[in-house]
Amino acid sequence: MKRKSVVIPGFGLTTGVTLAILSVVVLIPLASLVVFSAQMSASEIIDVITRPRVLSSFKVSFLTAFVASLINAVMGVVLAWVLVRYTFPLKRIVDGTIELPFALPTAVAGIALTALTADTGLVGGFFANFGIKIAFTRIGITVALVFIGIPFVVRAVQPVLEKLDPAYEEAAGVLGASRTRIFWKVILPELIPAIFTGFGLAFGRCLGEYGSVVFIAGNMPFETEIAPLIIMSELQEYDYSSATTIALVMLVASFVTLFLVNVVQNRNAKILKGGS
Amino acid sequence: MSTVTQSSLHRDTKGSKIVRYSLIGLSLLFVFLMLILxxxxxxxxxxxxxxxxYSKAVADDYTIKAILLTLEASFFAVAINTVFGLCAAWSLTKFKFKGKKILATLIxxxxxxxPIIAGLIFLLTFGRQSPIFSLLQDADIKIVFAVPGIVLATIFVTFPFISRELIPVLESQGTDEEEAAALMGAKGFTIFRRITFPHIKWAFLYGVVLCAARAMGEFGAVSVISGHLRGKTNTxxxxxxxxxxxxxxxxxxxVASILVMLAILILVARSVIEHKGRKK
Amino acid sequence: MYVELKHINKHFGNFKASDDVTVGIEKGKLIGLLGPSGSGKTTILRMIAGLEHPDSGEIIIDGKVINDVPASKRGIGFVFQSYALFRYMTVFDNIAFGLKIAKKPANEIKERVHELLELVGLSGLEKRYPSELSGGQRQRVAFARALAPNPQLLLLDEPFAAIDAKVRQELRSWLKGMIQKLGVTSIFVTHDQDEAIEVADEIIITNRGRIEQVGTPYEIYSNPKTAFTASFFGQPSIFKDYTKFRNFESIENIDNAVVRPEFVKVTKKTEVQKYSKSAEEGIVEEVNFRGFGIELRIRVNGVVLTARRSFDEPKVEVGEKVDVFLYQLFVTEGNEARLLKNQSLREPVVVI
Structure with missing residues (x-):
């Protein structure tokens, strides 16, 4: 049983400082968004959201974020598996490099990926031979989002895979299951919640991503314009109400994503606790 | 039980060797193409x-000014988030109170x-359409399109970076040691310095590194709030x-290469810190 | 009374951890707070220490009400169940911590720590870290650390719970001897009846936030006052209708009868039985080897009783018919318990 401690000092001070900074930095600014949008009428809001250009930007944002997160879900499991189960040269470097998207400024990643995948770039030039354009298309956006999202899945799956009791696999092996079967029937189900968590976190991050995408996207209306970019251009035209409205939609979407991730995590934590 | 025992099941068969090498190959290719290249x-x-x-571009006046502003914003972000992270971690892990879960979620x-929305909310809070804008103007305080705005936006995007590293460590450590020290008459700061801090040293350092990295690299939020005044509000x-x-x-x-070097430095620091933390 | 609790109540949410607890402890005694988990024993200990505040009631130490005295000013030493040794300090620094906080001079601290290290038999280990010690050694360090500032009252929360069964036995007698030697009033919490009986001068039995009974181990064991205490010790067989056993006084409205294994005498048909006239016939259902002897499960008068026989007695087999004699039993009514002796014991025994 966990108890509230009555002898450890500092509750008032630390909680007070926490609430004060939280209010100034997070709560009041977020509230101002709500206050500002509350001044708009429902028809105004619907007007903004149903503009064809805005609708198309939502579509581009959700589609590319979804596809990129899907790719990351698969590659993330492969990378986590390789890093946990195998030994090979350069393993430590590969493990460290996974974290690169967290450490590298998104703008730098953006211009680097753009230079690489443009027709004149190393990778872009190769694919241009087959008539595939990467930079300035939705493929380019997806590539940038794969870059941004990969550590989320790897870092969600890796610890679960590390803790996975080998007894499960051994039990299945003793019962005569083949290795492929063991993976699909025994290991993968154990990993699903972690994969979903990683997918959700990557998806949420990709939805809002701006820095790495803005360079590679080309920003063609109806084609490669993402929602954060529309917010940005509305702001440059000082149309704050439109910007706020679109921001609100994106905010709700990422909160819903976060909420779902939390639900899965909580359920998973309960199962893990009950099982051990 | 983090180590995987090499039981006979994991012994290689021919088929599994093919799987193994193709998975390693695929991983190396992905990491090389997507991250290293x-x-x-x-x-x-x-x-x-x-x-x-190269050196002319790096030593350019605007670049130097941008470096200084970036360092300034990062310094404030790390400082504020350190104070916040330590307080929040202490409050959330050493005590039980109503609304604790909500507080953790808000953090x-x-x-x-x-990031774009992060910039937007500060624009709405302190910008022209804010109710307090005239107050700020009267007091001659510039936040939007100025350094304070950049600092605020940077603090926002890196907000939970330090507390998030500390909370799990303190959670697993429990409160017995602090209670024991308090029973012997130790005061709050002594307890923190002598008992608690040694536990969270490496996690704290890691949080600072992550926070600094993100602060230096933040683009979207700063882009919205800065107004892009070259030499003045350019990170x-x-x-x-x-x-x-x-x-x-x-x-x-x-200029980007400076940031790349920073990123590599941070990754190395990260792996060193993780290594040291694990040894303890 | 050195420590007194008066009408203490304490809730955690809807859970009533202390329900009108009133109890007193004499100076210099070693007290065991015994009860099942969730019975509120640890809460009592933590409230005396000041780690928890009672909702109502008074805590008195040495004649002073200390409800509002901060934990650190109560003059108590506390040994945590997990020991709560400072993991990033050496053994020396752990023991010295309280003295340093009290701003004692360095040479005095050094002297005291070495004195304590010698006392607990850990001289030479002062530079070790807690992670480099065995469980038993850690407990000794925790004990020394709690004693360092010369507390008037020593509180120990499940002091043996985290130790291997083998070492536990040794530590029990060590701790008892140590506390007797020092003469410091001590209270320890345990859920282990054997531990309480073996170590404590006096036992306080708790159940569901209430004090059930206070007394010496012998009193509590042989003369339980409540239904809970009667059924808490040993491996009692509990059944309803005891009147089928002859020679027991019949009382109205009895809830249960409690029979401990040592109340049961089992004899083979071929053996001589002192009270054969008043013995009942039973059938052996199980014969189990235990370290101390043989444990039997015997069906008599429709109830199954646990009984014991020693190794040097002739063997009994499953299915065998045997004579069963009950010396005594406890009967309970509500939460009250009383002892009933077999009446045939009072009759003069004819020695052949």
Missing amino acids: PLITVITEAFKQGFAV DLPVTVS LPLHVEILFNEFQYVPAFA
Whole structure:
């Protein structure tokens, strides 16, 4: 049983400082968004959201974020598996490099990926031979989002895979299951919640991503314009109400994503606790 | 039980060898193409026209000013988030109170907010359409399109970075040691310094590194709030953007290479810290 | 009374951890707070220490009400169940911590720590870290650390719970001897009846936030006052209708009868039985080897009783018919318990 401690000092001070900074930095600014949008009428809001250009930007944002997160879900499991189960040269470097998207400024990643995948770039030039354009298309956006999202899945799956009791696999092996079967029937189900968590976190991050995408996207209306970019251009035209409205939609979407991730995590934590 | 025992099941068969090598190959290819190659690109593009052009771009006045502003914003972000992270971690792990779960969720909120929206909310709070705008003007305080705005936005996007590293460590450590020290009459700060801090030393350092990294690299939020006044409110990432959009590719990559080196430094620091933390 | 609790109540949410607890402890005694988990024993200990505040009631130490005295000023030493040793300090620094906080001079601290290290038999280990010690050694360090500032009252929360069964036995007698030697009033919490009986001078039995009974181990064991205490010790067989056993006084409205294994005498048909006239016939259902002897499960008069026989007695087999004699039993009514002796014991025994 966990108890509230009555002898450890500092509750008032630390909680007070926490609430004060939280209010100034997070709560009041977020509230101002709500206050500002509350001044708009429902028809105004619907007007903004149903503009064809805005609708198309939502579509581009959700589609590319979804596809990129899907790719990351698969590659993330492969990378986590390789890093946990195998030994090979350069393993430590590969493990460290996974974290690169967290450490590298998104703008730098953006211009680097753009230079690489443009027709004149190393990778872009190769694919241009087959008539595939990467930079300035939705493929380019997806590539940038794969870059941004990969550590989320790897870092969600890796610890679960590390803790996975080998007894499960051994039990299945003793019962005569083949290795492929063991993976699909025994290991993968154990990993699903972690994969979903990683997918959700990557998806949420990709939805809002701006820095790495803005360079590679080309920003063609109806084609490669993402929602954060529309917010940005509305702001440059000082149309704050439109910007706020679109921001609100994106905010709700990422909160819903976060909420779902939390639900899965909580359920998973309960199962893990009950099982051990 | 983090180590996987090499039981007879894991012994290689021919088929599993093929699977193993193709998975390793696929992973190496992915990491090289997606992560390493972009880094190399930045460096090669930066030195495309020789070292002289590179050093000129890096030593440019605007670049220096951008570096200084970036360091300033990062310093404040790390400082505020350190105070916040330590307080929040102490409050959330050493005590039980109503609304604790909600508080923990609110602290994590900023990372799920798009950087553009992070910038937008500060624009709405302190900008022209804010109810307090005239007050700020009367007091001659500039926040939006000025350094304070950049600092605020940077604090926002890195908000939970330190507390998030500390909370799990303190949670697993429990409160017995602190209670024991308090029973012997130790005061709050002594307890923190002598008993608690040694437990969270490495996690704290790791949080600071992560926070600094993100602060230096933040682009979207700062982009919205800065107003892009060159030499005045330009951080390094914004400077990269301006140069790139002006088709000054070599200088853009030269400035970017500074950030790449920072990123590599941070990754090395991270793995050193993790290694040290694990040994203890 | 050195420590007194008067009408203490304490809730955690809807859970009533202390329900009108009133109890007193004499100076210099070693007290065991015994009860099942969730019975509120640890809460009592933590409230005396000041780690928890009672909702109502008074805590008195040495004649002073200390409800509002901060934990650190109560003059108590506390040994945590997990020991709560400072993991990033050496053994020396752990023991010295309280003295340093009290701003004692360095040479005095050094002297005291070495004195304590010698006392607990850990001289030479002062530079070790807690992670480099065995469980038993850690407990000794925790004990020394709690004693360092010369507390008037020593509180120990499940002091043996985290130790291997083998070492536990040794530590029990060590701790008892140590506390007797020092003469410091001590209270320890345990859920282990054997531990309480073996170590404590006096036992306080708790159940569901209430004090059930206070007394010496012998009193509590042989003369339980409540239904809970009667059924808490040993491996009692509990059944309803005891009147089928002859020679027991019949009382109205009895809830249960409690029979401990040592109340049961089992004899083979071929053996001589002193009270054969008043013995009942039973059938052996199980014969189990235990370290101390043989444990039997015997069906008599429709109830199954646990009984014991020693190794040097002739063997009994499953299915065998045997004579069963009950010396005594406890009967309970509500939460009250009383002892009933077999009446045939009072009759003069004819020695052949």
